[in-house]
Amino acid sequence: MESTLKEQIPAGGVEDVYGEDCATEDQCITPWTIAVSSGYNLLRDPRYNKGLAFTERERDAHYLRGLLPPVVSTQELQEKKLMQSxxxxxxxxxxxxAMMELEERNERLFYKLLIDNVEELLPIVYTPTVGEACQKYGSLFKRPQGLYISLKEKGRILEVLKNWPERSIQVIVVTDGERILGLGDLGCQGMGIPVGKLALYTALGGVRPSACLPITIDVGTNNEKLLNDEFYIGLRQNRATGQEYYDFLHEFMSAVKQNYGEKILIQFEDFANHNAFELLAKYRTTHLVFNDDIQGTASVVLAGLIASLKLLGGALCDHTFLFxxxxxxxxxxAELIALEISKKTNTPVEExxxxIWLVDSKGLIVSGRKGTLQAFKKPWAHxxxxxxxxxxAVKAVKPSVLIGTSGVGRTFTKEVVEAMASMNERPLIMALSNPTSQAECTAEEAYTWSEGRAVFASGSPFPSFEYNEKLxxxxxxxxxxxxxxxxxxxxxxxxxxVHDDMLLAASEALAAQVTDEHYAKGMIYPPFADIRKISAHIAARVAAKAYELGVATRLPRPADLVKYAESCMYTPNYRSYR
Ligand SMILES: O=C([O-])CC(=O)C(=O)O
Ligand SMILES: [Mg+2]
Structure with a gap:
C-alpha cells in the first residue's frame, strides 16, 4: 500500500510542504476558488461590507445601485450611530x-467601535459579559464563529481544518470548555471565549481578523444542567478522559501543524488544571504554544507587581506573597515571580x-502534604x-501581597483584608478570579476595609470608587x-x-508603560485606551527576545521593532474598492 504524505514527512517543517499542491495522488484536496464579491453578495459579506459608506463610484462599479438608500455615509457617522444604539x-x-451581530454584518466597523471605545466595550465583548454569553450560548447561537471539533470528527480533524474558509491562519485560540473563567465546565458553549479572545487579538494586538481561528474541542461535558438543556449545542455525553482525551488532542495538535506549518500560534484557553499543565509541558517543545491562563496571567500579574514597587517600596525580593x-x-x-527574582538576584529558583506561599481548598500548601499533592503544587510545599x-495563613505567613486565583468569589473577607492592612502600610490585593461574580472581593471592599491604603487590582473590571473624598x-x-x-x-x-524569558520581557514592557501620572492615581497598570501602543511595545520586546534566543525566523531582524510592530498592525478603517 502507498504510504500517505502524513507518514512520509514528520509533523511540522518548511512552509507549504504540506500544502494541497503537493498532496500525494491518493489524498483529497479542496477545490477552492477565489471570486470578486459584488452586488447583493458584497453587502452580505462581513469582511467587505461597508453598508451606507459605499461611495457613489463603488456603488456603480460593484452593482450596488438601488440595493442601498441614496445617502452616502462615513465610517465615523456609522460609528456614532451604532454607539448610540x-x-x-x-x-x-x-x-x-448587538456587537456580535455587527461583527457578522460589518467586520471593520465592529473593530472600529471596539478600538475607539475600548474601555466601554471591553467589558461587553470580554469579561464579565462573555461569561454570561457562554452560559446562554445555546440560545444565543446563530452562526458559527469558529470551528467545532468534536469526538465525532475523530480521525478526520485535518479534513475539518480544511473546511475553514481562510487560508493563512496565524493564531488559533482553542478551548475544551472545561473551566470557562471561574464558571466551570460549559462544554461546547465555551466557544464564546476563543471568539472573544481573538476579537482582542485583532482590536488590542493588531492581528488581522482573517488570520485568527477560534476552535472549540468538544469531548463532552460533565455539566448536568447543560446535558439536560434542550438547547445545548454540544455532544450529549460525559467528558472523554485519559488516553482517549490525549489521543484526540494529539490528533488535533498534529493536524494543526500539518495544515498550517511551524509558525502557527496555538493559545490554550480555559482548560481544566489537570489537562492544562500536561498539554503545555507536552507540546511546548514541538509547537508554538502559549497557555494564556498559566503564562498570560503570570506575565500580567508580574507586570503589576513590578509597577507596584513604586507604591509599595522595596524590590520584588523584599516581598512575601500569598495566593x-x-x-x-x-x-x-508564583513560578514567574520566582524566576524574575532569581534572575534579578542571581539566586536559584529553589530558594x-x-x-511565595499558596493556599488551596485544603489549606496552606506545606511539606507535610507532599504525599497527596498534584505535581504542579509540589514546588510550593514549604x-x-x-x-x-x-x-x-495570612496571620502565619504575613504576606505583603495577597493574590486570589481560586475561581471562588467573596473569599477575601473583611477579616482577611483587615489583617493585610494591619501588617502593611500599603497592602497589595489582587482579586483575579473572573467574571466579576467570582472576584475574591470588590474594589469597594478592598478600599473600605483597608481604610484606603490597599493597592487593588482585579481580573474583571471595577469602576473607580470614592472613599473619604478621594477617588x-x-x-x-x-x-x-x-x-x-x-x-x-x-x-x-x-x-x-515560546520561552519563559519572553514572558519576563512582556511583563517588563507592560510595567514600563506605567507613568508617574498613573502612579499618582494609585494605578499599577496603564489605561486600556493606550492598549495598541502598549501592545506594540510588548510585541517589540517579545520579538527582540526571540531574535536573541535564535527562535525568530523572519530575517533580517527589523532594526526598530516598535516601528515595525506598528507598521504591521491591522487597522479597521475602510479600504477603497476599485
Ligand atoms: O478571560 C479572562 O478574563 C481571563 C482569563 O483568561 C480567565 O479568567 O480564564
Ligand atoms: Mg482564560
Missing amino acids: IRQYDLPLHKYV LGAGEAGTGI TRRK EHEPVNNLLD YFPGQANNCYIFPGFGFGLVMSGTIR
Whole structure:
C-alpha cells in the first residue's frame, strides 16, 4: 500500500510542504476558488461590507445601485450611530448580542467601535459579559464563529481544518470548555471565549481578523444542567478522559501543524488544571504554544507587581506573597515571580520560591502534604505546620501581597483584608478570579476595609470608587494586557517556540508603560485606551527576545521593532474598492 504524505514527512517543517499542491495522488484536496464579491453578495459579506459608506463610484462599479438608500455615509457617522444604539440597551448581554451581530454584518466597523471605545466595550465583548454569553450560548447561537471539533470528527480533524474558509491562519485560540473563567465546565458553549479572545487579538494586538481561528474541542461535558438543556449545542455525553482525551488532542495538535506549518500560534484557553499543565509541558517543545491562563496571567500579574514597587517600596525580593488558589493562574504566577527574582538576584529558583506561599481548598500548601499533592503544587510545599484556612495563613505567613486565583468569589473577607492592612502600610490585593461574580472581593471592599491604603487590582473590571473624598482607580490585572501584544510579537517575528524569558520581557514592557501620572492615581497598570501602543511595545520586546534566543525566523531582524510592530498592525478603517 502507498504510504500517505502524513507518514512520509514528520509533523511540522518548511512552509507549504504540506500544502494541497503537493498532496500525494491518493489524498483529497479542496477545490477552492477565489471570486470578486459584488452586488447583493458584497453587502452580505462581513469582511467587505461597508453598508451606507459605499461611495457613489463603488456603488456603480460593484452593482450596488438601488440595493442601498441614496445617502452616502462615513465610517465615523456609522460609528456614532451604532454607539448610540448600543448605549440604549440596559443589559450588557443585549449589548454583547448587538456587537456580535455587527461583527457578522460589518467586520471593520465592529473593530472600529471596539478600538475607539475600548474601555466601554471591553467589558461587553470580554469579561464579565462573555461569561454570561457562554452560559446562554445555546440560545444565543446563530452562526458559527469558529470551528467545532468534536469526538465525532475523530480521525478526520485535518479534513475539518480544511473546511475553514481562510487560508493563512496565524493564531488559533482553542478551548475544551472545561473551566470557562471561574464558571466551570460549559462544554461546547465555551466557544464564546476563543471568539472573544481573538476579537482582542485583532482590536488590542493588531492581528488581522482573517488570520485568527477560534476552535472549540468538544469531548463532552460533565455539566448536568447543560446535558439536560434542550438547547445545548454540544455532544450529549460525559467528558472523554485519559488516553482517549490525549489521543484526540494529539490528533488535533498534529493536524494543526500539518495544515498550517511551524509558525502557527496555538493559545490554550480555559482548560481544566489537570489537562492544562500536561498539554503545555507536552507540546511546548514541538509547537508554538502559549497557555494564556498559566503564562498570560503570570506575565500580567508580574507586570503589576513590578509597577507596584513604586507604591509599595522595596524590590520584588523584599516581598512575601500569598495566593488563594493553586491552579493554573496561581502556580503560573508564583513560578514567574520566582524566576524574575532569581534572575534579578542571581539566586536559584529553589530558594526564591520560599517567599511565595499558596493556599488551596485544603489549606496552606506545606511539606507535610507532599504525599497527596498534584505535581504542579509540589514546588510550593514549604516547611510549616498545617494551616487550614486563609485568614490563619495570612496571620502565619504575613504576606505583603495577597493574590486570589481560586475561581471562588467573596473569599477575601473583611477579616482577611483587615489583617493585610494591619501588617502593611500599603497592602497589595489582587482579586483575579473572573467574571466579576467570582472576584475574591470588590474594589469597594478592598478600599473600605483597608481604610484606603490597599493597592487593588482585579481580573474583571471595577469602576473607580470614592472613599473619604478621594477617588481610587482599581487596576484590571487581566491577561488581555499581555496576550494580544505577546502573540503579535511572536507572529511578526516568525517565532517558532515560546520561552519563559519572553514572558519576563512582556511583563517588563507592560510595567514600563506605567507613568508617574498613573502612579499618582494609585494605578499599577496603564489605561486600556493606550492598549495598541502598549501592545506594540510588548510585541517589540517579545520579538527582540526571540531574535536573541535564535527562535525568530523572519530575517533580517527589523532594526526598530516598535516601528515595525506598528507598521504591521491591522487597522479597521475602510479600504477603497476599485
Ligand atoms: O478571560 C479572562 O478574563 C481571563 C482569563 O483568561 C480567565 O479568567 O480564564
Ligand atoms: Mg482564560
